[in-house]
Amino acid sequence: MPEIRRVAILDDYQHTAHRYADWGSLPEGTHLAYFSQHLGSAEEVVAALEPFDVVVAMRERTPFPGEVLDRLPNLRLLVTTGPANAAIDTAAAAQLGIVVSGTRAAGLTSTAELTWGLLHALTRSLPAEDRNLREGAWQTTVGRDLHGARLGVIGLGTVGSQVARVGVAFGMDVVAWSSHLDTGHAAALGVTPVSKRELLTTSDVVTLHVRLSPRTTGLIGGDELALMRPDALLINTSRAPVVDERALLAALYAGTLGGAALDVHFTEPLPIDSPWRGAPRTVLTPHLGYVTAGAYETFYRDALADILAYAAGKPVRVLTP
Numbered sequence: 001m002p003e004i005r006r007v008a009i010l011d012d013y014q015h016t017a018h019r020y021a022d023w024g025s026l027p028e029g030t031h032l033a034y035f036s037q038h039l040g041s042a043e044e045v046v047a048a049l050e051p052f053d054v055v056v057a058m059r060e061r062t063p064f065p066g067e068v069l070d071r072l073p074n075l076r077l078l079v080t081t082g083p084a085n086a087a088i089d090t091a092a093a094a095q096l097g098i099v100v101s102g103t104r105a106a107g108l109t110s111t112a113e114l115t116w117g118l119l120h121a122l123t124r125s126l127p128a129e130d131r132n133l134r135e136g137a138w139q140t141t142v143g144r145d146l147h148g149a150r151l152g153v154i155g156l157g158t159v160g161s162q163v164a165r166v167g168v169a170f171g172m173d174v175v176a177w178s179s180h181l182d183t184g185h186a187a188a189l190g191v192t193p194v195s196k197r198e199l200l201t202t203s204d205v206v207t208l209h210v211r212l213s214p215r216t217t218g219l220i221g222g223d224e225l226a227l228m229r230p231d232a233l234l235i236n237t238s239r240a241p242v243v244d245e246r247a248l249l250a251a252l253y254a255g256t257l258g259g260a261a262l263d264v265h266f267t268e269p270l271p272i273d274s275p276w277r278g279a280p281r282t283v284l285t286p287h288l289g290y291v292t293a294g295a296y297e298t299f300y301r302d303a304l305a306d307i308l309a310y311a312a313g314k315p316v317r318v319l320t321p
Helices: 042-049 090-095 110-123 126-134 158-169 183-189 196-202 222-227 245-254 293-311
Strands: 006-009 031-034 054-057 077-080 099-101 150-154 173-177 205-208 233-236 259-262 282-284
Touching (some): 110 233, 110 259, 150 196, 158 183, 173 196
Parallel strands (some): 006 031, 006 054, 054 077, 077 099, 150 173, 150 205, 205 233, 233 259, 259 282
């Protein structure tokens, strides 16, 4: 049977991974290390993880390309939370004899819930009002109504559909577009299918819910942002590369876009010198879409089960190239 000696749990930012699974059930003598600081560069990843034969990665926070995997000679099992991970070179892992296991999906409602939190924060200026109140001011902004406003949903999959349902419940005019939109599904939700151009030119709020792929990278660029109304709001809880970062920053600084709320960023954690820290009319959160107790419970319990199954010589939830 494979021997489990050293297990690394990455990106435990909140120091809470130990709460969500019975790590004491690992084979006796197993050394368990929690990394609360992000390992940024490939050199940092290799230097920190070289001794470990098992690594548990949190979603796509830490990339594992072939050149990194090749420099981790002791690695035998790489567990990713979630059923897939685009940041892991599974083909290279297979060639190196490294088993890659996933977990069940989690946080399928939490991202939609956060989307609405961000939308409310933008339309009612909640961060600014909270800050101003604490500093002694009272009622410094005028909010925007949602009832009757148009919500444009790009991507009507699981998360997009959940967001759309709430928009309908708020009495919003909900429209949607994607390259493969199911018009019957849209109709069942009370959502009107429209062209991408119409969605961008007419929506008060545009929210993005697409998977990152070569097709969706740069989906919202300078041309698309120019189509949006100058008071329109953009929300991205999907993936940062779906939007052209420079074009969005330019639009915000130029005042040609009403505001943006972003839960995802090109570099995570967000660097101290990032221009986003000073960007106007923005609400920023640190990729919290799936960061809930329920999601962590699923992720870490399944990760532990993956490790125990591997130790028993019967790997489960194996991801193949």
